[in-house]
Amino acid sequence: EPAARIAGLAARCTAFTHAACHGRKAARIAAQPARARASVRMASELEQLQKYTVIVADTGDIDSIKQYTPTDGTTNPSLIYQAAQMPEYKALVDEAVNYGKSHAGPGASTDDIVEIVRDKLFALFGAEIGKIVPGYVSIEVDARLSFDVEKSVKKAYRLLELAEESGLPRERVLIKLATTWEGCRVAALLEKQGIRCNMTLLFSLVQAVAAAEAGATLISPFVGRILDWYKKALGVNSIPIEEDPGVVSVRQIHEYYKCFGYDTIVMGASFRSKDEVLALAGCDRLTISPKLLKELKDGTGEVVRRLGPPELCSAERVMADEASFRYAMNQDAMATEKLAEGIRGFAKDTESLNAQLAALVTAAEAVHI
Numbered sequence: 001e002p003a004a005r006i007a008g009l010a011a012r013c014t015a016f017t018h019a020a021c022h023g024r025k026a027a028r029i030a031a032q033p034a035r036a037r038a039s040v041r042m043a044s045e046l047e048q049l050q051k052y053t054v055i056v057a058d059t060g061d062i063d064s065i066k067q068y069t070p071t072d073g074t075t076n077p078s079l080i081y082q083a084a085q086m087p088e089y090k091a092l093v094d095e096a097v098n099y100g101k102s103h104a105g106p107g108a109s110t111d112d113i114v115e116i117v118r119d120k121l122f123a124l125f126g127a128e129i130g131k132i133v134p135g136y137v138s139i140e141v142d143a144r145l146s147f148d149v150e151k152s153v154k155k156a157y158r159l160l161e162l163a164e165e166s167g168l169p170r171e172r173v174l175i176k177l178a179t180t181w182e183g184c185r186v187a188a189l190l191e192k193q194g195i196r197c198n199m200t201l202l203f204s205l206v207q208a209v210a211a212a213e214a215g216a217t218l219i220s221p222f223v224g225r226i227l228d229w230y231k232k233a234l235g236v237n238s239i240p241i242e243e244d245p246g247v248v249s250v251r252q253i254h255e256y257y258k259c260f261g262y263d264t265i266v267m268g269a270s271f272r273s274k275d276e277v278l279a280l281a282g283c284d285r286l287t288i289s290p291k292l293l294k295e296l297k298d299g300t301g302e303v304v305r306r307l308g309p310p311e312l313c314s315a316e317r318v319m320a321d322e323a324s325f326r327y328a329m330n331q332d333a334m335a336t337e338k339l340a341e342g343i344r345g346f347a348k349d350t351e352s353l354n355a356q357l358a359a360l361v362t363a364a365e366a367v368h369i
Helices: 002-042 045-049 062-066 077-084 087-103 110-130 149-165 181-192 205-213 224-234 245-260 274-278 290-298 322-331 333-367
Strands: 054-058 072-074 137-140 173-178 197-202 218-221 265-268 285-288
Touching (some): 045 274, 072 110, 072 285, 087 110, 110 149, 149 181, 181 322, 197 205, 224 333, 245 265, 285 290
Parallel strands (some): 054 072
16 A cells, blocks of 8 residues: 555656646747747847848948948939038049049040049949948939930940949949939830849839839839928828828839839838838838938837738739820829929039039149149
8 A cells, every 4th residue: 555655646746747847848838939029029120121121221421331231222412412521531532533633535624524523433432332232332323314315324334334443343233313204214225235223213103114114123212202292282290100192102112013013123212200111111122311220220119011912903004105104294293393303402412512523623733733
């Protein structure tokens, strides 16, 4: 009898130990997802966003790009104008000025030299950005050529030549063009020659369709500028993020492309807030300013994918021949006004940069007299 009691006690102890062991194992297994979730919550919003979307740095400030881990880089005349005034980039500006002076032909005017200097400066900034990012670098054609196909094509060739000369391979360059009807024709010509294009100042679905039909590698639909227009038009200070017209526009374009099988990359641009960026998580690419990149890097909220292949395609085909394009733009006051305003703004900053460079060229010439 004592032996039986001992055997029973041993059996119960073994059963208890077995259960306890399995209980602890089960607890460990159950805890793993919790720890994983905790790990996700601790990851920055930028790190989470990068799981769904390729991040692009929207700046000409090379030092700012180094602080983050973008895949691509993009610039525009306004960003280069701002960066060219920063002391840390004086060496690049001086190199461009010296290049312009040495490559201008006999009897070249100051304006001729300045154009060479400006194009070289764009290429130099692009090459420096290319040393940091592994992917594409966008270099923009003079906005004042937005309605001139022949001159835009010529300028694109020149920018590619200067980029390669500066150390940035042409296959990594995106030639940036305003999404006018003429800009789409430029893209069609360049893309057939293997020159990749980024269509910017894009505010409407018909612009997006025309760019895709032209075979553009990438489009940059603007978010914040669309929001700006509607806030002013409606006389309001804010619009809920799910109703934000800029966010809605990019989602519509993204769905249209996926529904109809376009390969053109959708890269949301021109953001006014972190919320606009996160509302487009899952978009092919997003180009983001250093200020918002920092906010995303510092943020630890959960990022949920918002865009992906649509389960059901409800989009209707949009005609994008020249007559349809021009009429659709005519009927869209926001897109027409923001496109024109954008071209004027980039043209103004190009002229301001020209004035800055002209002063430097004149000063350099005076030193050598």
